[in-house]
Amino acid sequence: MDALYPRLLVRDFPASVAFYRAALGVEPVKVVTEAAYANWDIDGQAGLVLFGRHHIAEVVGAGGLPPAAAQDTVMLVMKVDDVDGEADRLVALGATVAAPPQDRPAWGPGLRTAHLRDPEGNLIELQSY
Known part of the structure; x- marks a missing residue:
């Protein structure tokens, strides 16, 4: 598993x-207005990514839910080989599922x-292509 950004x-x-x-x-480097997504690269690596809350x-x-009280403001994105397997592994370690593994063709082929x-409530996205 690689912590991306x-x-x-x-x-x-x-x-x-x-x-x-x-x-x-x-x-x-990339702005997709309809998806509310933008990223800046630093030395070929994503350095900052914005995404519509x-x-x-x-x-x-x-x-x-009310945005200020309940919607997340930061998310750790991790690249994995097997989203389903890593999700199961992290759940076994104490994580809870916010959204189960699924394909997201609208976000990228x-x-x-x-x-x-995570156990503190921080949002994590596991992703693979």
């Missing part, structure tokens, strides 16, 4: 992209994810 889950995607574009002084809130079942919470 932190992903900031933002409410105002256009404003956040504009802020980080100016703050970092470089253009993002409402998208993840829907995925993990928090979409109907061949992408499979699972969303878990």
Whole structure:
């Protein structure tokens, strides 16, 4: 398992992209406005990723909850070879499932994810292509 990068889950995607574009002084490598996704690479590795908070809130079942109180703001993304197997392994270690393993073709061709919470409640995304 490889820890890839932190992903900031933002409410105002256009404003956040504009802020980080100016703050970092470089253009993002990828911006997908309809998916509320942007990433900046540092030396060929994802250094910062922004993602619309409402998208993840829907995925993990928090979409109907008040954003400030219940929706996550940060998520650790981990690349794995086998999303299903790693999800089971982490559950055995004490994680809880927020969204079970599933294919996400709208997020990227061949992408499979699972969303878990560590014992402290932090959101983790497992992903494989």
